[in-house]
Amino acid sequence: MSSATLSQEHADSDLPPSEPWSNIAEETEAASFGMWLFLGTEVLFFGGLFLSYTIARFLYPQDFLEAARHTDIYLGATNTIVLLTSSLTMVVAVRGADLGARRLVWICLAATAALGALFLTIKGFEYWEDIREHLVPGRGFAVQGFGATLFFSLYWIMTSVHAVHLTVGVILIARLAWLMRSEPLRLPDLPVYGLYWHFVDTVWIFLFPLLYLAGRA
Amino acid sequence: MTDAAIGQGMPKAAEEPRSYLDTESFVSWLTTTDHKRIAVLYAITVTFFFLVGSGAMALIRYELTSPQGNILSDEAYNRLFTLHGVVMVWFFLIPSIPAIFGNFLLPLMIGARDVAFPRLNLASWYLNFIGGLFVLYALLAGGVDTGWTFYTPLSTMFANGNVIAAAVGIFITGFSSIATGINFIATVHLLRTEGMTWFRLPLFVWAMYAVSLVFILATPVLAITLVLIMAERLFGLPVFDPANGGDPLLFQHLFWFYSHPAVYIMILPAMGVVSEVITCFARRQVFGYTFMVFSLVAIAIIGFFVWGHHMFVSGMSSYAGVVFSLISFVVAVPSAIKVFNWTATLYRGQISFESPMLYALGFVGLFTVGGLTGLFLAAIPVDVHVHDTYFIIAHFHYIMVGGSVSALYAALHFWWPKVTGKLYPENWARFAAILMFFGFNFTFFPQFLVGYLGMPRRYHVYPPEFQTLQVMSSTGASVLALAYALPIVYLTWTLFNRDWKAPDNPWGATGLEWQTSSPPPKENFRALPAVHSAPYHYHETGEAPDPRAQDEAEQ
Numbered sequence: 001m002s003s004a005t006l007s008q009e010h011a012d013s014d015l016p017p018s019e020p021w022s023n024i025a026e027e028t029e030a031a032s033f034g035m036w037l038f039l040g041t042e043v044l045f046f047g048g049l050f051l052s053y054t055i056a057r058f059l060y061p062q063d064f065l066e067a068a069r070h071t072d073i074y075l076g077a078t079n080t081i082v083l084l085t086s087s088l089t090m091v092v093a094v095r096g097a098d099l100g101a102r103r104l105v106w107i108c109l110a111a112t113a114a115l116g117a118l119f120l121t122i123k124g125f126e127y128w129e130d131i132r133e134h135l136v137p138g139r140g141f142a143v144q145g146f147g148a149t150l151f152f153s154l155y156w157i158m159t160s161v162h163a164v165h166l167t168v169g170v171i172l173i174a175r176l177a178w179l180m181r182s183e184p185l186r187l188p189d190l191p192v193y194g195l196y197w198h199f200v201d202t203v204w205i206f207l208f209p210l211l212y213l214a215g216r217a
Numbered sequence: 218m219t220d221a222a223i224g225q226g227m228p229k230a231a232e233e234p235r236s237y238l239d240t241e242s243f244v245s246w247l248t249t250t251d252h253k254r255i256a257v258l259y260a261i262t263v264t265f266f267f268l269v270g271s272g273a274m275a276l277i278r279y280e281l282t283s284p285q286g287n288i289l290s291d292e293a294y295n296r297l298f299t300l301h302g303v304v305m306v307w308f309f310l311i312p313s314i315p316a317i318f319g320n321f322l323l324p325l326m327i328g329a330r331d332v333a334f335p336r337l338n339l340a341s342w343y344l345n346f347i348g349g350l351f352v353l354y355a356l357l358a359g360g361v362d363t364g365w366t367f368y369t370p371l372s373t374m375f376a377n378g379n380v381i382a383a384a385v386g387i388f389i390t391g392f393s394s395i396a397t398g399i400n401f402i403a404t405v406h407l408l409r410t411e412g413m414t415w416f417r418l419p420l421f422v423w424a425m426y427a428v429s430l431v432f433i434l435a436t437p438v439l440a441i442t443l444v445l446i447m448a449e450r451l452f453g454l455p456v457f458d459p460a461n462g463g464d465p466l467l468f469q470h471l472f473w474f475y476s477h478p479a480v481y482i483m484i485l486p487a488m489g490v491v492s493e494v495i496t497c498f499a500r501r502q503v504f505g506y507t508f509m510v511f512s513l514v515a516i517a518i519i520g521f522f523v524w525g526h527h528m529f530v531s532g533m534s535s536y537a538g539v540v541f542s543l544i545s546f547v548v549a550v551p552s553a554i555k556v557f558n559w560t561a562t563l564y565r566g567q568i569s570f571e572s573p574m575l576y577a578l579g580f581v582g583l584f585t586v587g588g589l590t591g592l593f594l595a596a597i598p599v600d601v602h603v604h605d606t607y608f609i610i611a612h613f614h615y616i617m618v619g620g621s622v623s624a625l626y627a628a629l630h631f632w633w634p635k636v637t638g639k640l641y642p643e644n645w646a647r648f649a650a651i652l653m654f655f656g657f658n659f660t661f662f663p664q665f666l667v668g669y670l671g672m673p674r675r676y677h678v679y680p681p682e683f684q685t686l687q688v689m690s691s692t693g694a695s696v697l698a699l700a701y702a703l704p705i706v707y708l709t710w711t712l713f714n715r716d717w718k719a720p721d722n723p724w725g726a727t728g729l730e731w732q733t734s735s736p737p738p739k740e741n742f743r744a745l746p747a748v749h750s751a752p753y754h755y756h757e758t759g760e761a762p763d764p765r766a767q768d769e770a771e772q
Contacts, residue, residue, distance in 0.1 A: 019250065020324075020331040020408065030333050030407050037399045041437040048441035048471055052456055055467055137461070138453045146462025153454040153461075161444065 017188075024188065031188040035195045042165075046203055049158050053210060056150040063147020065215035070135055070143055071155065075126040076212035079119050080204065086115035087201045090173075094194045102180065105190075109177035112197065116170040123163055155211050162207060165200045173197065236638065236736040250335035251739060256321035257636070258342050259312060264705070266308035266349060269356075271698065273301040277677075278691040286678035294677040295362040296378065302365025307387050308349050310621055311479065314486035315432075316345070316397055318628045319425045321636060323401055325730035325737060326419050328410025328746050333403035334396075341396035348390030355382035364675065366476070369457040369468045373449040381451060384443045391436045391443075394482075398432030401425050410729075412748035416510070419728055419752045420503065423510050424489025427517040431478045431485070434521065439475035442468065469531055473524035481520040483617050484584070485513060487624030488555055491577045494627050495559050496753040497726040498574035499566025500762035503753045504558045512551035512558075519548040529600045538597055545595035552588050556581060567764040571724070572646030576627035579654040580620055587615030590665065605675075608668030611661045619657050626653065626704060634719035638736040639711040646704065653700035659693030725765050727754050 021027035057064045093108035134142035136156065137149045173193055237253045240246060246254060277297050280288045289297065320338065324331055332338050355361055361378035363371055372380050405418070405426050418426075445468075448454040455461035457468045496503050503509060525533060525541030559581050568574070590612040593599045603609060630646055633639065663686040668674075672683050679687070711717040722731040733742050756762035 019335055020329060020333075026407070030403055033406065034334055034337075034399050034403050037402055037433055038395070041395050041399075041433045044434060045437035045441050048438050048445070051471070052445065052467060055464065056456075056462075059464070060462065137455060149455060149461045150463060153448070153456050156452075156454055157445065157448050157456070161441075 028188040031192045035192045039199045053154050060147025063145040064151050067143050067148035067151035068214035071212050072126055073212050079122050080208050082115050082119045083201050083204050086112045090194050090197045097190050106177050106180035109173055113170050113174040116166055162203055169197050169200055237739045238736050250339050252320050252324050252332050255338050255342050256317050259316040263313050266304050270301050270304035273297045278694040280677050281687045282691045284679050284681045284684050296360030299361045299364050307390055310483045313625050322730050323425050326422050327413050328729050329408035330741050332400045334400050337396050338400055341393040344393035345390050348386040351382050351386030355379035369465045388440055388443045391440045394432045394436045398429035401429040410745050417751055420492035420509050421489035423513050424485045427513045428482055428485040430517050431482050435475045435478040442471040469528050473527045477524040478520050483621045487621045490624040490628040491580050494573045494577040494631050495562055497724050499563050499568050500755045501562050501566040504561035512554040515551040523548055529597050530604045542595055542597050556585055567762050572650050573627045573631035575650035576623050580623040583615050583619030605673055606668035607664040607672050610674050611664035614661050634723045635735050638719050639717045640719045641711045645707050649700050649703040656696035656700045660690050660697050663689040
């Protein structure tokens with residue numbers, strides 16, 4: 001990122017960089033670089049889940065398709081739309097900071113956090129419904145077959161690990177939205193939050209077809 | 218290597234520079250973002266866990282002096298070797314060289330004022346510490362009896378111990394490794410000083426870079442595997458449980474995908490240390506610098522594709538076994554390159570045998586034995602015979618203890634003047650280094666024999682014909698314990714004794730870390746140095762090296 005474009009647009013570029021950086025452009029680059037590395041670790045973290053899913057589905061293809069029909073595609077699809085919209089508001093916030101539009105930035109960040117919270121709420125209702133329909137492996141599990149047990153184990157683990165990531169994102173972005181009302185448009189942080197948020201969305205883009213669309217073709 | 222602006226020989230400025238050790242309060246240590254202080258914090262916790270792990274081992278070795286298994290109960294024995302493994306792997310060996318010496322030296326060696334993310338660095342220490350507390354809780358609440366590998370279905374269905382607490386502890390400390398890895402990679406990419414190109418980096422920095430790659434690519438897989446274990450044990454969500462159609466082999470694949478590269482987490486930093494020490498005390502440029510760099514990176518990368526050699530007898534496809542066997546042989550090639558290059562670096566060097574050099578040479582010998590016996594184990598027919606015997610115990614202790622811990626002690630003696638500004642009694646140090654070498658072989662060589670004769674690991678009742686070798690091993694362990702304790706005693710003593718003040722560069726070494734005062738000031742360098750030549754510039758290319766001025770190091 002060139003420092004020239006930054007300095008002409010903002011008084012914020014006067015913001016002192018944190019140690020050990022000599023200017024804010026370097027710090028921004030470093031923060032993004034660090035987040036990309038972290039997202040690399042996240043790919044491997046979720047990779048263990050996707051590998052387990054792949055192997056279990058390979059072992060029990062019919063059971064998986066049967067089990068996947070028990071998830072609630074309406075809530076799942078609604079949530080997909082909610083999350084994709086939140087990615088849009090996140091992009092607008094990051095771009096808004098580039099343009100120096102403070103109001104736009106914090107409103108869009110607040111919208112992102114709100115949409116994330118909406119996703120979690122819908123997911124909560126969906127979990128409640130799943131429990132009522134005995135879709136938790138163990139006693140009284142509603143679906144027959146080894147594959148179904150594995151499918152719903154992975155369904156609960158994958159969606160809850162994703163939800164934990166989303167919760168962290170919602171809290172951090174809500175806090176950032178609050179700060180952005182008054183603090184300088186602190187450039188190093190915003191693109192980093194953006195990267196994280198898009199990553200969590202991307203994970204859902206993979207989870208949705210694996211858990212909801214399978215068996216419904 | 219660089220401008221000798223602040224090097225030795227210059228008259229000292231009238232006022233002493235404030236060192237990073239000059240402290241205002243205890244709280245200033247716990248809230249520090251200075252990479253040097255964080256390194257010291259790590260040194261304290263790592264030493265503590267080393268003592269915990271050693272204590273467990275002392276009891277195990279005591280038990281094994283008798284074949285009847287009449288000192289500890291079966292459960293206590295299982296819990297002790299699990300504790301030993303968990304603590305030594307995750308809380309001693311993995312953080313030892315990277316988190317202590319990597320943290321301290323990486324910014325100094327590349328001419329930076331700190332790591333890229335100082336607050337993240339401090340957070341990594343707290344994560345490590347909190348993870349350690351969980352493991353200590355698991356220990357005090359009755360221990361874990363699964364072995365450090367947490368194999369399913371034992372760990373999820375049958376084990377009675379505090380598997381969850383231990384798993385949470387390891388999960389948390391894993392993120393401390395990830396934070397360190399991210400920090401090191403970003404630091405090396407973004408904070409090298411002027412003229413410090415990639416192929417002028419000291420090999421220790423390359424080793425830290427390679428180990429960071431392993432940290433960030435392997436550790437998350439362990440984390441998710443532990444999540445799956447916890448889900449299965451705590452919430453009854455089966456993924457590995459064969460009674461519900463799961464595959465326990467999948468656990469082993471995921472676990473070893475982390476845990477084999479974890480072996481390289483332990484050995485790569487050691488290789489970096491040894492490259493620094495051998496060049497300094499042979500007064501030689503390192504032989505084949507480029508090959509040394511690429512072999513470090515090659516070990517880190519190939520190390521990701523050999524995990525199946527832990528599973529030759531676990532019912533994995535025999536075709537997969539053949540492939541894993543082949544790749545395991547391949548990973549020996551870059552390791553061998555390193556051993557040959559260290560040896561070639563000694564050739565026509567002006568060698569002097571200070572204690573760091575003794576430890577480093579010990580490393581080369583012990584690592585070679587450990588590496589060569591690794592080839593036995595990579596060969597499937599031999600592995601089937603010695604699998605899960607004391608042979609494998611001896612093999613990996615030659616790498617991890619003979620190799621990594623020797624290198625840790627080499628680093629400790631080599632950089633002690635840099636970290637603390639103190640020298641130490643050199644004759645005691647040489648004695649400890651030689652004692653460690655003998656104590657180590659005395660402990661672990663009998664285990665090759667007893668393993669080859671068929672004694673399985675993890676049993677405390679054994680046929681009486683193995684007693685002689687087991688008693689030898691236990692005796693050796695006492696010698697080894699003495700050799701480990703001795704430096705801790707005299708090094709600590711130098712801290713409280715004014716007479717041992719070190720010059721800035723007692724070894725006449727070339728690295729950037731030696732171009733600032735010892736101990737370094739808070740900001741590392743008053744003016745950031747610039748680099749004009751390759752590392753290890755101990756002599757001109759094509760000319761014979763000069764002997765080191767001996768009087769510098771002696772009192």
